[in-house]
Ligand SMILES: Nc1ncnc2c1ncn2[C@@H]1O[C@H](COP(=O)(O)OP(=O)(O)O)[C@@H](O)[C@H]1O
């Protein structure tokens with residue numbers, strides 16, 4: 583398998599309303615598995631994703647599948663095979679699961695990949711007629727991720743899919759993403775370090791609109807000083823509890839950001 587990055591971002595800069603939000607993001611997404619994009623709140627993770635997608639004006643270089651795309655419109659990049667599950671999931675609550683998926687269909691070779699989506703998430707088939715607004719948070723993430731798998735995408739970008747979810751649901755979402763990443767590489771924006779530990783091989787950490795660290799996820803997570811300095815999480819976040827089944831069983835590094843742990847909701 584090629585080791586060339588699937589997505590290679592260099593010197594990405596974004597200015598919104600005269601304010602410099604990103605000033606030099608470098609980021610590679612590996613051609614398989616999960617690459618994690620980390621950083622404290624406000625570090626610029628969502629803006630980076632929006633910059634890659636062309637949803638905000640950007641400069642720098644965004645190479646996807648070896649092609650420079652920084653001057654392409656969003657639809658042109660999407661058509662080249664990028665699926666996006668935004669921070670708020672973007673589900674239509676008043677529509678059924680099947681309708682949510684149907685709205686995501688794009689014309690393309692082979693037609694929509696319902697076979698793959700239903701194989702990975704049989705629950706979406708079983709709940710096809712259920713209103714998406716009545717699904718659990720984890721099931722809604724299945725819809726959001728399922729939608730990105732429908733169109734033969736080559737890269738999935740998921741922005742904080744576990745945000746605001748109860749710990750049990752976080753585990754469910756981890757399984758969803760694990761399955762999705764076996765089919766398509768994933769760029770995962772995440773604050774929950776237990777998710778990163780479980781899913782990601784590589785990581786990129788942003789701080790103040792810049793890339794502050796890149797490397798194997800395991801190396802970062804094994805370094806408590808670096809996780810504290812880069813991510814602002816410390817030993818207090820390490821606790822393994824029944825409340826937090828995603829917490830690691832070993833010692834030494836952060837499990838989940840303090841802000842997210844214990845927060846209920848779906
Ligand atoms: N449209 C916008 N207009 C002005 N400021 C913004 C806009 N979007 C994001 N920002 C600011 O840019 C910084 C980075 O935000 P964001 O990319 O959402 O961070 P993260 O996803 O890492 O939490 C924050 O300070 C945020 O307030």
Ligand SMILES: [Mg+2]
Pocket residue numbers: 627628629669742
């Ligand atoms: Mg964000």
